[in-house]
Amino acid sequence: MLSGALLAADSAPNPWFDFSWVGDNWSTIMPLVGQHVRLTVISVLIGAVIAFPLALLARRAKGLAAAVLGLSTFVYTIPSLAMFAFIAPFTGLSETTVAIGLVLYSLVVLVRNFLAGLQAVPEEVREAARGMGYGAGRMLLRVELPLALPAIMTGLRIATVSTVALVTVGVIVGQGGLGQVIIVNGFGANYYRPPIVFGTLGCVLLALVADQVLAVVERVLTPWTRQGAAT
Amino acid sequence: MSAFSAAFVYLNDPYNWTSARGIFFLAGQHLRIAGLAMLLALLVALPLAVWLGHARRGGGFLLALSNVSRAVPTLAILTIFAVTPIGFSIWAPVIALAVFAVPPVLANTYVGFREVDQDLVEAARAMGMSERQIVVRAELPLALPLVVTGIRTAAVQVAATATLASLLGNPTLGTIIRAGFGQQDYGVVVAGALLVAALALVTDVVVGTVGWAVAPGQKRVPFARVRTRRAEAAGVASAR
Numbered sequence: 294m295l296s297g298a299l300l301a302a303d304s305a306p307n308p309w310f311d312f313s314w315v316g317d318n319w320s321t322i323m324p325l326v327g328q329h330v331r332l333t334v335i336s337v338l339i340g341a342v343i344a345f346p347l348a349l350l351a352r353r354a355k356g357l358a359a360a361v362l363g364l365s366t367f368v369y370t371i372p373s374l375a376m377f378a379f380i381a382p383f384t385g386l387s388e389t390t391v392a393i394g395l396v397l398y399s400l401v402v403l404v405r406n407f408l409a410g411l412q413a414v415p416e417e418v419r420e421a422a423r424g425m426g427y428g429a430g431r432m433l434l435r436v437e438l439p440l441a442l443p444a445i446m447t448g449l450r451i452a453t454v455s456t457v458a459l460v461t462v463g464v465i466v467g468q469g470g471l472g473q474v475i476i477v478n479g480f481g482a483n484y485y486r487p488p489i490v491f492g493t494l495g496c497v498l499l500a501l502v503a504d505q506v507l508a509v510v511e512r513v514l515t516p517w518t519r520q521g522a523a524t
Numbered sequence: 525m526s527a528f529s530a531a532f533v534y535l536n537d538p539y540n541w542t543s544a545r546g547i548f549f550l551a552g553q554h555l556r557i558a559g560l561a562m563l564l565a566l567l568v569a570l571p572l573a574v575w576l577g578h579a580r581r582g583g584g585f586l587l588a589l590s591n592v593s594r595a596v597p598t599l600a601i602l603t604i605f606a607v608t609p610i611g612f613s614i615w616a617p618v619i620a621l622a623v624f625a626v627p628p629v630l631a632n633t634y635v636g637f638r639e640v641d642q643d644l645v646e647a648a649r650a651m652g653m654s655e656r657q658i659v660v661r662a663e664l665p666l667a668l669p670l671v672v673t674g675i676r677t678a679a680v681q682v683a684a685t686a687t688l689a690s691l692l693g694n695p696t697l698g699t700i701i702r703a704g705f706g707q708q709d710y711g712v713v714v715a716g717a718l719l720v721a722a723l724a725l726v727t728d729v730v731v732g733t734v735g736w737a738v739a740p741g742q743k744r745v746p747f748a749r750v751r752t753r754r755a756e757a758a759g760v761a762s763a764r
Contacts, residue, residue: 307607370728371721372684374691378701378717382527382710451594458597462688465705475603476691484607493600500595 311487322474322491328388329470329499332463333456336392340399340452347400348407349433358408365401373398373462381466391463398459399452406448410441443518446511450504457500461492471495530711531718540715545695547719554696554723558686560618562679565625570671573630577637577667578659586631593627598685606692617689624685625678632674636667665740672735676728683727687720697723 315322351358371379376394384390414437422436438445461472469476471492479488512519534540541547576582601623605616640663648662664671690698700716 367725370680370684370724372687372724374687374698374701375717375720375724378704378713378720381705381713386705454591454595458595461597461599464599464691465701472597472599475597475600480603480606480692484611486607489600489603489607493597493604496597496600497592497595504595 307484307486309486309490314487315491318478318488321478325470325473326495326499328468328473329457329460329496332388332391332395332460332468332470333453333499333503336395336456337399337403337449337453339392339396340403341449343396344400344403344407344448347404348411351404351408352411361404361408365404368397369401373459374465377462377465386466386468388463388468390466391460391468394463395456395459399456402452402455403448406444406451407441410444410448411437413444414440439515442515443511446507446514450507453503453507454500457496457503461496471499527710527714530709531714534711534715535718545699547697547700550695550697550699551719551723553694554683554686554698557614557617557621557689557694557696558679558682558727560614561621561625561682561686562675564618564622565629565678565682566675568622569626569629570633573633574637574659574664577634578655578663580638583634583638586627586634590627590631593624598624599688599691602685602688602692612693614694617686617692617694621682621685621689625682628677628681629671629674632670632677633667636670636674637663639670640666669735669739672731672739676731676735679731680724680728684720684724 347361351361373394376397377390380390380393384393418436418440419432422432427436460470461475463469464472464476467473474488474495475492479485479492482488539546543549573586576586598620602617602620605611605620608616610616610619637659644662644666645658648658653662686696687698687701690696690702697716697720700719701713702716704710704712704714704716
């Protein structure tokens with residue numbers, strides 16, 4: 294069976310690059326690209342929304358911080374395919390299955406970076422803010438968050454880039470974005486190479502674009518970091 | 525019957541373990557692919573990282589490499605190697621997984637050797653050690669904890685991603701998950717997931733313990749130590 298498959302792959306034209314394939318299959322590809330972007334954005338956003346209070350809590354108590362970090366290491370050790378397989382019995386072959394798994398993974402990265410950012414705020418700065426009459430809420434918003442922002446943004450960038458790559462594994466429940474293009478349109482369609490190369494390059498491009506967008510957001514949000522380095 | 529109790533029924537049936545394409549066979553294939561991939565990655569990454577770290581150059585290149593490798597989906601690289609002429613042999617997944625095991629080993633080993641106190645290296649040189657002796661007898665013992673961290677990260681990752689090779693027709697433990705989805709039998713799906721997760725966790729613990737045992741100096745609680753080092757290494761890798 295395997296040698297027969299090999300022969301079939303070798304006899305039909307099977308170029309690595311074929312841009313006409315992209316044009317011809319535009320209507321199939323675009324919804325999958327959309328799904329890829331949607332899953333990435335939703336997962337990182339929900340991950341961030343959950344990670345922030347977790348990081349705040351973990352900062353309060355040392356024991357809690359150790360528990361959160363230990364649990365997140367454990368979660369990160371679970372392979373993505375197994376993760377989706379654990380979730381699928383509850384949510385079926387849906388985008389939700391993939392999104393829940395991706396939220397868990399992004400959570401791991403985000404909690405670590407958020408916590409590191411908050412812990413890196415110098416105690417003197419906190420002391421000074423307290424002396425100026427800042428309450429806990431205002432201090433967090435006006436003093437600690439801006440100082441932790443570079444670490445927070447780094448976490449968001451790492452989480453986004455790894456999530457873009459991980460979405461492809463969603464192909465196991467039929468919701469893999471560009472992973473569908475790679476596996477279903479490429480590998481599953483007599484090992485046809487153009488979709489495989491397109492899906493791969495598409496993932497890398499998406500990751501790079503998302504990373505650059507977040508880098509720009511970081512620059513806009515932290516104008517003070519540029520003043521010294523500008524000249 | 526819930527998927528989880530069905531999974532335990534599946535795992536309790538000896539036939540599912542010992543049959544021709546059973547769990548033992550699949551686990552063996554899984555470990556063979558993962559082991560060969562790790563061996564290949566170590567053969568490439570360790571000499572290169574030791575050389576770069578000893579010479580203290582190439583840091584920017586390694587940083588870029590580990591950032592780019594995060595953006596490339598493992599599944600994509602596995603698929604690309606599967607449609608080359610070496611596809612359908614065991615070498616396609618082995619090389620693809622090795623590609624992803626190289627960056628963590630490279631980055632951590634490099635940092636380990638680069639961060640060795642230069643005064644110590646000077647002292648070793650002044651004592652008449654050759655460059656080779658400096659690397660093996662002065663730098664290696666000090667760099668070892670980070671080297672082990674890199675190997676551990678890579679090993680866990682390889683053991684985990686070997687699962688994905690099942691999507692491309694290579695029998696691994698992921699094959700059980702895939703078969704479960706194919707039969708719409710969530711019990712089998714969860715059983716496969718449990719096996720895959722257990723293998724990844726066992727790999728983590730085994731490599732961590734071996735690393736703890738070979739590391740020179742004081743021995744403290746193994747996992748607390750490794751975890752902080754790994755966090756440091758992650759911080760190094762993510763600092764832009």
